[in-house]
Amino acid sequence: MRSKDILLGLGLTALVLVWGHLAPEQRPLDPQGIALAIAATLPIIARRRWPIPVLAVHIVLSTAYNTLDYPHDALMPPALVALYTVVSTGNRIWSATAAATTCVLVLLVRAIDDQGLGVDALGTIGWLTAAIALGEHTRQRNTHHAKETRQQVTEERLRIARDLHDLLAHTITTIRVQASVAAHLITETTQPLDRTTVAHTLDAITDACDKARTELRSTVEVLRDPIPVLPNITDLGNLVRAAGIDITFEHTGTARPLPPHVEVAAYRIAQESLTNIVKHSNATTATVHLNYGADMLTLTITDNGTTTNSGQGHGIIGMTERARSIGGHLTIHTHNGYTVTAELPTGET
Incomplete structure (x- = not known):
């Protein structure tokens, strides 16, 4: 009680x-x-x-x-x-x-x-009616609040699922690229075995596993208390360069800290897009461009390759849902390469 x-x-x-x-x-x-x-x-x-x-x-x-x-x-x-x-x-x-x-x-x-x-009965009826009306209003308000709470829990689960997908897909792709390099070096018979390069490649796999384990452990905490991550977006280029793709990072406008949910969304969309380029494209160059507008962050990822992805995989769906969850919009174009554009409102005006 x-x-x-x-x-x-x-x-x-x-x-x-x-x-x-x-x-x-x-x-x-x-x-x-x-x-x-x-x-x-x-x-x-x-x-x-x-x-x-x-x-x-x-x-x-x-x-x-x-x-x-x-x-x-x-x-x-x-x-x-x-x-x-x-x-x-x-x-x-x-x-x-x-x-x-x-x-x-x-x-x-x-x-x-x-x-x-x-006549006194009218007063009684009035008080009873008031109690019933107030109770019904409270019941409807509580029902609406419970519905919103369930919706928030569902959205939180989707966010966690998207982050886990982005993290694991990126890491697994890194491991696959490095393992392919190591296998090629070991099975190459026309030249002497380069043990130093093989060791470096295997160390990269170990580092990727360690990083994935650390990020996996902290994913839930990061979702609840996100920190600015856009300054670290250039770290995503390591995977792309390891696959032999030349990547460039650019920005226009005044770079500044943005609301955490915007930075996390932009970072994860860029991460998934670059992972898709490595996995599904035969591109040789890629560009990540950030445009800091007054009330909008526009993220554009382009490459010069052709893709084998149908656009219906979990990664594409996850990027679209991630942009939509913060009131943004994501578009994909395949003319003269592959272009992903995410327009993310920052809510600063």
């Missing part, structure tokens, strides 16, 4: 007892009336855990309380709180059933005690 509900239950109980003693026009509270009032009100403490049983207990005991002609209106506040709780926490069918039942019973008891429904 929450401390706030305990305080609410105790406060309502005190209010009911004080109200009962200050209402001289009805039967004054005696020990029996006090016991009924406390028994009908104090269960409010457990309203979140058992909303319907709490409302049911209150209705039964308040009916007995009102039948004995104790001050009627004194138990209205806990009745409204119990009704509000049922409507705000239950599903729509249970809420409607509980609301209708409560309204009918309250009006029936008042009609029996007052020998008919007068």
